[in-house]
Each structure stands twice: as C-alpha cells, then as structure tokens.
Amino acid sequence: MQVSITVNGKRYERNIDPRMLLVHFLREELGLTGTNIGCDTSQCGACTVHLNGKGVKSCTCLAVQVDGMDITTIEGLAQNGALHPMQEAFWELHGLQCGYCTPGMIMASTAYLATNPSPSEEEIRGSLEGNFCRCTGYQNIVAAIKSAAEKMQQEPVGV
C-alpha cells in the first residue's frame, strides 16, 4: 500500500505491506532506530513517538493508519542542534542507565507536559504508567521530568 508519512518534518512516500507496524516502518523503512521495541503487548512504552503532537506507542498502530500524518521521533526532538530541555534534564539528572527505555520516556514525558505543564511528583509517576524502566528505579526519571517542566515553564519550547 502507498503511504505518505511526515517524520521529523520530512515527508516519506513508501509502498508498504499493510500489516507493517509503525515502529517497524520507522526503524526498518526509514532507518530511524532511535525508537526501540521492548514488548509485544503494548505495555512498555519504549516505542513512544509523537503522532500529530500526541504520545502514541508506535508498536500499537499500523503504518498505514498514520498515512498523511505527522510523526516526531526521538531523532527529531533536538532543534537546530540544541537538545530539548527534557533531553538535557535526563542527562543532567542521570535519568538513564542502559538507555533502552529512554527515547520512549522522553517522548512520553514531553507529550505529557503538553497536557499538564507543571505536574506534581505523584502526577509524574502516574503519567509513567505505560513506560517501564528496569534500570533506574524511576527516581531520577521523575526528577528529570520535574526539572524539565520547571525549565519549560520559564522558557517554553515547542515539542
């Protein structure tokens, strides 16, 4: 099937198998391997990307379903060579160890802040319901999201 999908601001036209998952489209058709796959039941959130600005699990939709839509992946988050405040905060506060969950965590939390710009710690923890990390024990992830939220309140950025 023919699709036209905009990823990180660039339009891609491809002829694909209708059953191809969006995450495989990104990783294998476009070579954007920053988006990871951690499960096959839509639990872990490693594959989270932005679809028209909202956080979605790219393992949970077919590429053909997003025909004509706009996707942002972890590769597209930094703007003009400057890290997104969320990326900065994860780095600054040691919010990652093996890094496998990290792209999904960053994409999910940036999408979350768009809906709740200054969340409490409890709200942040709740927002990570669909994102698993096996390394960090979440403590520094929560701290990073909180810190990024505060910075973004001072200097808003588009996500």
Add this chain to the structure above:
Amino acid sequence: MSTRIFGSGIKRREDPRLITGGAKYTDDMALPGMLHMAMLRSPYAHAHIKHIDTATAQGMEGVVAVYTATDLSLGAVPCAWLVPNSDLKTPAHPPLAADKVRYVGDAVAIVIAEDRYLAQDAADTIHVEYEVLGAVVNPEEATQEGAPQLFDDVPNNIAFRWIASSGDEGVEKAFAEADVVVKDRIVQQRLLPTAMEPRAALAQWNSGTGEMTIWCTSQNPHIHRFILSGMLGLAEHKVRVIAPEVGGGFGSKIPVYADEALAAWASMKLNRPVKWAETRSENYLVTIHGRDHIEHVEMAATSDGTITAIRGTVYAGMGAYLSTAGPGIPTILHGLMYCGPYTIPHARCESIGVFTTTTPTDAYRGAGRPEAVFLMERLIDQVARKLNMDPVELRRKNLIPPFEDGYTIPLGLTYDSGNYEVALDKALAMIGYADFRKEQAEARKQGRYLGIGVTTYCEICGLGPSQVAGATGFQGGLWESTIIRVTPTGKVHAMIGASPHGQGEETTFAQLISDEIGIPVEDIEILHGDTGNTPMGWGTYGSRTTPVAGAALVLATRKIKEKARAMAAHLLEAAVEDIDYEDGKFFVKGSPDKFKTIQEATLMATLAWNMPEGMDPGMEASQFYDPPNFVYPFGTHIAIVEIEADTGIVHLKRYVAVDDCGPQINPVIVAGQIHGGIVQGVGQALFEGVVYDEHGQLLTGSMMDYAVPRAEAFPEFELDHTVTPSPHHPVGLKGVGETGTIASTPTVYNAVIDALQPFGIKTMEMPLTAARVWEAMQRRNGSANGSTNGVHEGS
C-alpha cells in the same frame, strides 16, 4: 589542588547518544543481504517429537532455508559452572531439540527468510507431531518418586546435591541445645529478568577470510567468543563478538544460548548475514529466569538473642537444562553466604539442583545472594518475635564487630572489611526508628496497619580470584585486563575486557584514569564490548567491573604515570627520584614552575627523538588483574509500609538505604545503581512472580501478565552511605550493582509482616499482592473460606 575528579558526580559521557536516538543496539544494525531468522518453539513442556513436516515452509516465497536438528552441525550448549563434589549431571543441551522437548519454548526448527514477518509466517506453518509427556514445574515435587523424568540418566531429576557446612556435628549440637528454634518454608519465586532490550544477534560470515562476526546482546563478549567458537567449530581468533549498545542484562545476557549460535551457523551455511531478535513473549519464554527455590530453613538461638546456628535445605529449580552459570548460583553464590554479617558460629546449606520442565534458570541480579539474605532476615525477625525482642536489637547483638582487613567466617570465606553497626545506626536515625514504633502503636488503635522492616546485609561480589573460580568449578578465569594507549596528542584509549551495559563505566573509568594522571575526562575514551579491539576479560556481572576491571585500569594508569615520570625526568635533566607529580604535571621537587605535562611527556615518548637510555617509544601500558579476594559491600535498608485494610494493597511509604561500597568514584551513578536495585528487589517482594500451570505452560508470558514494577509504586528513596575501603583493592573499591536488589526484598517483606502482626500472620508467599494480603487479613478476621493461597498463620 583542583577539585578531585574521583568522587565527583559528573554527567555521564555515554548519555548524548542515548538521549538522541543515536545509540546502536544489536537490532538496530542492518547489513546488505541480511536475512532474518525465526524459531519454531515447542508448545508443550515435555514431549517426544514424532515427526516434523517443514514442506510448506520450505516452499514459501521469501523463505531461504528451514533447518531442524538433523541438519545441524553445531555443538551442544555447554554448562560452564561445574560445581565439584556435587555429583553434577550435565545432560546434553542440543541447540535444536532432536527427539524430545523439555520446556515450552524449547526450539525445534529455524526458518531463515528475507524479512522477519515472512520468517515468522513460515515458522507458523511447520507441523510437528508430538507425543505429550507429563510436566513437572515444582523443583521439590520433581525429586519425588513418580515425577516425570526429563533425562533417562538423571534419576529423580536431581542435577546435583551440594553441601556447605561449618561442621555437621556443631550444627546438630547447636540446634539440640538451642533455647529457641524457628523454622520456615520459603518459596523464592521465579522471576523474569526483563532487561528492557530483548536478546538479539546478527551474524556475518565472511567465506573469503573465514571470519565470523557476531553482534549480540552480551554482558561478556569474550566468554561468548570463547564458547561460540567451540560450538561453531571455528578457531577463536576467527570469531569476533561485538556487544554494541546493550539495553540492560541483570544476568540474563551472561549465558550462551542456542539462538545466537544458530544465527551464526545459519550465516555460515547460507553465506549471508542472519539476524535474530526475540520478541518480549519469546524473551519471557526462553531467556533465563531467576531464583526458583523452595527452601526449608531454620535458625537456632539462645534466650538472650544470640544466634547459634542456621541451616537450610534448598530445592533449586534449574529448568530443563543447565544454563551457563546455573549450578553456581544456588551453591557457591548462595550457601557460602549463610552467615551474613553476623557472628553465627554454625551454618549448613544443602542445595539440591533439580531439572523441571521449565525455562532454564541462571544468574538474575544478586544471583544466590538475595535468596541467602532473604532467608536470614526472615529467620531473624521470627526469632525476635519468639523472644519478644526488638528485631533491630537482635541484629545489633549478632553483628560482626568492625574489621578492616579480613574476617573469616565459619563457612570459610574471608570478608574483606566491614563496619556494620555504623551503617545500621545511620539508617535508624534517618528513619526515626523509635518514633516510628510509637506512631505504629497509635495507628493500630485507629485500625491502620503500619509496618517496618530492617535488613542488615553484607554480600559477596567483585568475582573473584581465578583460583577460587577454578576450585569451585567455574570453567573460566575471573580476572580482567586492560590496555591503555595514549595518543601522540595526549588523548587516551582505554580498552577493557569487561562489558558495561548501562552501569556507566565509560564515565567512571575515565574518572579513575583522570584522577591518576590528570588527563581530562573529555580526552579519555573507554572502549569495550568488541573482542576485536579489546583485551580478554570475563565480563560484567557479579558487581565485578569496578572492583576488578577498575583495579586493572588503575594499575595500568600508574604504569603510564611512571613512564611519563621517567620521560619528564629525562626532559628536565633530573633524576627520576627527584620528580614530583601533581595535576597532570611532573616537576623537579621544590620547583613546580619547571615542569613537563603528561601530554608533553607522551608526545616526546611518541616522537622518540630523544629517549632515556633503555626506554621503548610510545605511551602504552597493559595490565592483568586477578583480585586476591572478593569484595564484601554491606549496609542497612529500612522500609515503612502501610497496608490498606479494605483492599490489602501495600503502600511503600518510606525507604531508607545506607550502603557501603567503599569510596565512590561517582556518587550520582552509585545512587542510580541503588535506586534501580531497590525497585527490582521490591518487585520480587510485592509484584513479580512467574506462574506456570501444571502442564508447564507459562501463564506470565508477556508484560500484560508479569508485573514489572512501575513508577507510581514507589516513594522517593532516601539514600546515604558509609565508606569502608576494601583493603586489597588499589583504591579500595567494592561493587554496588546488586546491593539494592539483595537488601530490598526482605526489607519490604519484613515490613509487611510487621504491619500484619495484629492478624498473627507469620509468613506468606511472595509476591505480596493485594489479593494475597487481603485474603490473609480476612482469614484472621474469620470470614474467609478455606483457601490458603500461600498464607501460613502464626501460633
């Protein structure tokens, strides 16, 4: 002197690639002409294979090959920890099952196709005729008469029987003479390691050079090369194993599995690159599981609270085959730690390894030590209760007094250093122990159930002297090595044989080097994971990378420093003995203005225009390091929980951890290790547990069914530390990768049991889910109707 880089919580140097999507994990790699492999796995736990029909799969478009056991020319998957004096049985573990499958997931056939969807489609068409046999999933039941037998020549499924004892007579006598004896039956439920990155392999055979390159998810690429070259029948120097970015391991990426070897074999056979990547469901089915003990344990004490003996019989589930390090886990890494940080004079552990029709087990974070600390801390709380003593005071009374250079326990190990009571007191002060007991009593009056759990632990890690490895049957060494190469402009490549996969050694090891010779961290690159450009090492597990590889690194750096000093002396026309060093500069004693930097000394040694007599050019050093002993980190963890009376939900309210891993190179990274460890250990106490049904079907086979801990279950942990250097390590370092997991399970478990005191509940099986806790509370309230659900009431 400027702020010391050792001990500074600098940002990690590995992070920029990881936060931008630039990191390359195994499944991110693609090669021209690459094929994809899918596995057909047994749906039965135990069955004879009668017939395999692959014709449909063979004929499908895009399918390149289908192989079954009869096609293979590949060695068996070996076990590499042959624990001696245990009558160990090592039945062959074929990469593909030939006549019999022994667990759900045992591989029967492989399909190689042009894409991964097609490979899976084709595998689904393979028809296998099975004659189903009986399954057995419980390791204790598997030893009983009449249980299904996995192997003809392994009677009662007993893989080994291993005993550690301080002297049986002494143990017997202590129990006979004890004022109190407490007994427990502990089920260390099976756990799924759940590294967020599933396993994967990409193999590329080069028929022109006869070289095999395997990218794979490995914690120890040199061990993988060592064993895979044997399985493939290739000379070791023609095999290159690369662990690129690895997304966590927790022990599950130590073993050598059939899958990686099959991908490599297929690549040779087809002369094209072959990739295999498991799905999460496949990961849960075939990547090793952890724990799985049924333990009968008891403790003896005198009426004043002196612990006089501990003993246990452990049925350790090995799964259907012995995994790489499987037999070493419930024995060497478990039984020898039965004395913990206490002055217990008599101890005995009998560990019976048992085959069951389940996924093989092996090292999972802590590996044997969490089980040992758990049973100890459980028994101590029960002794305290029986004696009506405060559990903290009982611990304090039995702690080994401070020691700086060696303390030999009755089971033969010599702990390196410890100062247990200081850590205990610090943690008690942080949590406000005395006040809590008052609050708890108040709360109970209001029908609120608060509980506190305290664990004082020590653990063995930094594996270990190679001589001990050999004596305990480990089929490898346990040293590490490094090569440090300083480029002409004074930049450093440090190549290590160990293979970090999230622990941050690209940062901490650069700090170690920088601290020794003053080259800035930005100018130091730590290379690891590729057998093609790193010296031999045994890998990253058992909290050993920092204590062992870190020691090699420090010693190699000191060689560089001494060579640079000699070079500087030559350039400054002074005697070597007259040269002082500070902050990357060598100068003649007393005249710090006249100096040569480490970079200048390196450049001149590299140009070699004017060398000191007898000195070779270049600035490079290599170092092997075989530790003289293990290291023994320790600490105290304390948790406070509240149990919702209406639902049984356990709320973790506070968690205090005081750990001592010696000096900390980077305290931020150390804290991160402890946070993650705590969550994994609490996961075992409250959420996680593998469930097999009686047919050997894995009911917790996906993330939908297996409760990986989530952020919302945890409070912010409160951490502190004490610093007791290891006497035998060049800079005193101990490991910290597993302490959180080792300490947190009993801490939270004991807190829950403490909270449930008004209900008289003595023990429950983990995980302590709301359903289980609620039911226990109802039983005591007299309104339940008979199901025991793993709950045992106290008398």
